[in-house]
Amino acid sequence: MADGPVAEVLLRQLATADGGLDSAELAAKLGVEHQAVVGAVKSLQALGEIIEAELRSTKRWELTAEGEEIAREGSHEARVFRSIPPEGLAQSELMRLPSGKVGFSKAMSNKWIRVDKSAADGPRVFRVVDSVEDEVQRRLQLVQGGQAEKLGEKERSELRKRKLLTEVTLKTYWVSKGSAFSTSISKQETELSPEMISSGSWRDRPFKPYNFLAHGVLPDSGHLHPLLKVRTQFRQIFLEMGFTEMPTDNFIESSFWNFDALFQPQQHPARDQHDTFFLRDPAEALQLPMDYVHRVKRTHSQGGYGSQGYKYNWKLEEARKNLLRTHTTSASARALYRLAQKKPFTPAKYFSIDRVFRNETLDATHLAEFHQIEGVVADHGLTLGHLMGVLREFFTKLGITQLRFKPAYNPYTEPSMEVFSYHQGQGGTWSWEGEGCLRLPTLSPGPFHCQAHSQAHCQTQHHPHDLPCPSPSSTGLRKWVEVGNSGIFRPEMLLPMGLPENVSVIAWGLSLERPTMIKYGINNIRELVGHKVNLQMVYDSPLCRLDAEPGPPRTQGTA
């Protein structure tokens, strides 16, 4: 509270002071504790700009309790000297005096006294000199009088060693007039209240200023998961482009729809136990569209529809095997089959974003499940140029504008093309910074089962999508990086479904996780997906604006 008498006195003094005044001096002048003045300064400061106070610290020498005693009564050695009468004093008696022990040895070394050990009734102490100068007392009295500076450094430290002097730091305020200086003070209001509004008293009251450097209080709120925020944006992009969402709510799929319908042969390595989760229960699909199954069987084993086929013994029991779908292309196959049953044919644009499952070796960028994004267009006379045109529009909406297309192999598209984007580094919308050794298969899982590649690989130990490790740099990778996979579905897949011969179906795919990891600067997929994510990361994640400039890249430790 500022209405204490000290505060008022301080303000009155300050009104007439030249420039300002020192809190310690004022305390001495008023004869009050320094602490009382400090309290007044602090309460006045809290009122805003009435005063300005600058903290100053000064060092000062003070006497200890023992030092004060000596200043008053003399040093121990002087007191010993004075207590000895001319005829001397028995040493045992001297030692019983309060200053005896300390004073005796000091007075001895000063050669003020002597001991006669041959005296009849024990050792006896006699004066050596007639009078002594009590230098210690004199020095302490100087310090007491505020004249410590008159003592030499050596003298002060000697006294300090004897625990007679101590150096103290004194914090004082240099107080001067503030911009709103006034000798009459009133309490500032912290907040506007309903009463002030109704009474109008706010007009006359001073308000305490806000500290705008402080952080606000975050609202209590729920949060959406960052990966699913990106999913929402991808859905939005497809919807903006006129694509209809396919049903994908069936994680369990038969090998037939997952592979055979896509003209993926039964010995294909993707159908290996090492790559795909098969089911023990229910182990087999109960129903398959048998007419269509026979057309698929014939195409695989004998060819047809202009194809040589794979010429092998196609087995129904292999097609019946249930699995966790390895791509959402199985859902696309079902959607295209349904489309083929509608006569006459109507063009269609489809998309889906949902989970797929791989029995893969897990690492920083690979999980057993991830989300696949897939787009499909079915119409008469679609060309490779159309596929590239649609891809250009799609990636432009993601903020990726520089594209290049590379021939590739996928079992169920022909022609096939991988989509590459030039990574410009900083300034580009997609910050690929600091990705380290990210492997790409999760980027473009499909619609194309990338496991196929690893088998025919020249270098068997080497994963097909391993990229040379780009070293993070402020300039970015400055190279072409794969961002998706695409192609035109093979006639051997489409014609057995019953689609007209002149209908082409173009398709492309990419993973949801990879672009999200890039968007949010996450290096380990476990920091993004699954139960081990740090909820703080979810709380802190920004809006997903795929085509907007990125913020500063996040550092690894913050997740």
Place this chain on the structure above:
Amino acid sequence: MFHGWIGSWLYLADEEFDELCFEFGLELDEITSEKEIISKEQGNEKAEGASDVVLYKIDVPANRYDLLCLEGLVRGLQVFKERIKAPVYKRVTPNGEIQKLIITEETARIRPYAVAAVLRNIKFTKDRYDSFIELQEKLHQNICRKRALVAIGTHDLDTLSGPFTYTAKRPSDIKFKPLNKTKEYTACELMNIYKTDNHLKHYLHIIENKPLFPVIYDSNGVVLSMPPIINGNHSKITVNTRNVFIECTGTDFTKAKIVLDVIVTMFSEYCENPFMVEAAEVVFPNGKSYIFPELAYRKEIVRADLINKKVGIRETPENIAKLLTRMHLKSEVIGDGNQIEIEIPPTRADVIHACDIVEDAAIAYGYNNIQMALPKTYTIANQFPLNKLTELLRYDMAAAGFTEALTFALCSQEDIADKLGLDISATKAVHISNPKTAEFQVARTTLLPGLLKTIAANRKMPLPLKLFEISDIVVKDSSRDVGARNYRHLCAVYYNKNPGFEIIHGLLDRIMQLLNVPPGEKKGGYVIKASEGAAFFPGRCAEILARGQSIGKLGVLHPDVITKFELTMPCSSLEINIEPFL
């Protein structure tokens, strides 16, 4: 991995070669050396003294067996760059007696097919020999499906004497000196020895436990090979071998023929008469006799306008024929001037449909030279209703103060059963037959374990924790074609120092408000009724009935459940199926 400067063979700088690879559909991963690889993997010291001959790491498309070896890759790129013309591969009948391989009927049940050919007067060097061995290994790894479909044996013909017999015998009756061993072993012994062989142990399962093992003998009873495991040491080929007998045995006749064609087309280059392959005769158990290698050239006729239409270009038939010729598909314009006759060589087994020819034309034209266009396809977009509802609910769940989790659809049996006080048989869960770890035993039947695990991983976060997830669970359902189906569930948990049942209950009320379902038992309304659940604290569980059906439960979790998920605070939860509200 290719040795030597491929780029310089083609007179190209590295950047140009990189560019050429991209255009051709190859991926130049890295230009490196043995030394560099070792130093990267094991440190500089270990790399001391290793070769610094340049190595190219190139990814080849999975269906292009003709590009798997340096010979084929360089040949393919030379033809593409029009530096050379594609060679013509020819099968020739020898002047003397033709090599004969007779298949006996015992092979029928284990490995019924065999094909063979001879490379006559071949000249190996160290590099050529290494490449020959490496190609066989690469073929074994991919098209041969780790030797299960096809296994290749190559032999020094001069050490053998035909005719050869491909038969199957009891393992104890097969005895020979296998490759790189100094003494003879029976097949039984070999199977034991190779169990610890890092390379061969992967192939044993193909014939293990079969009563008869496949084996090939020459006329003197010398064992050529015991496919698909090991060759005999007697006929081992070396750099000095001049005449190579190649046999491929397998369970897939088509693939065996392709593999043989690939080997002979690639390496007949080094024969005295380049690209000439000496025929061998194979006699099948039914007495029918075939001559191999097939080296078949197939002709296809494709209209130029079809290629133009599929790619989206406008090239003359002549130009398209030229483009295809560069892709190793010798083509010429015939008939009405719009038809192109394409010759598919034995190296291009991947070309099985006109669409494969269309792709090659597009690659030779250059993908990046194709004019982009937008399809005229006019469509009205629709959302999948279940996803539309999910999206709407997600936003309002977050608006209600709950934070969205994203948990795995696969989990352990323990997560969905034991930890929730249930028996696994009561869950109707689908089971995975080949999980690598317990984390992938089943598909989840409830979202609750994922949310509880999320809390367990975030115990240091300030309380309360309020989480939700709207996602799919899977249960068996015999009315579905695959015998299982997904359900879209909404799950929410409240974790704090007090159970907060009223908060989860309030959330349910809010959800019902959002779904426009009024409280009350009357038609179309919702109520909660005291119930029991293994996962819930007795007396603190209620069933949720809405629109005349049970849609889920809410309640305070049982302390055992809380403990089993490594949590310490009271917790209440709610889980409903949202599909009735579509």
